[in-house]
Amino acid sequence: MPRKHTGLLTIGEVAARTGLAVSAIRYYDDEGLVAARRSAGGKRMFLRSDIRRLSFILIAQQLGFSLEEIRAQLRQLPLERTPTKRDWEQISQGFRAHLDARIGMLERLRDRLNGCIGCGCLSLETCQLYNPDDRAAASGTGPRLVLQKSVAR
Structure with a gap:
């Protein structure tokens, strides 16, 4: 169950929601792609919005984007607060251009x-x-x- 008194999720809860291994979530945190908060005992705790950020990373990797390309897109999102719909709209505009270029190349490859x-x-x-x-x-x-x-x- 989520920690109702803090609004934060444990790394295990985030792993269960995203399907990512705990070690992958730690890696993304260490790389600055998500920003865990620390409990008094030093455990990593995450905002619910980090589930979306991690899901974005997973999808982008499956589409063939490098971590550096993903990092460049995620830099547009605030780490200190939950991203708003407008924040995600801005990131989607940049990501859309990359996807459109890749789709175009895949179509040319398919056709030729x-x-x-x-x-x-x-x-x-x-x-x-x-x-x-x-x-x-x-x-x-x-x-x-x-x-x-x-x-x-």
Whole structure:
């Protein structure tokens, strides 16, 4: 049961609510992604809003975001108080831009993986049509037709 007299949750209670291991929660606390309060006995205690912060970290990691990218987004949220709906709206705007870019790249990969991706191998017949003489190389290294939003063909 939550600690009604303090409004704080133990690390075990937070682990049960988020599905994260206690060691992961300690790690995120040590990294400054959440800010545990300490009980008189030195135990880590968390605000209920830390459940949302930890859930955000879990989702972002599953989407392939690095801890540094997650940290950059979480810096927009206050540690000293429970984030408001407006606080989360601000963080979602920045996160949305990253997600939109990733979705775009995944769609380009899905649509072009079986054909020319602009990597310069020129081993598929379609490469000769879409990337003759490795024209995409002028845009940079790697699979240019997937990495860039648009490449002149």
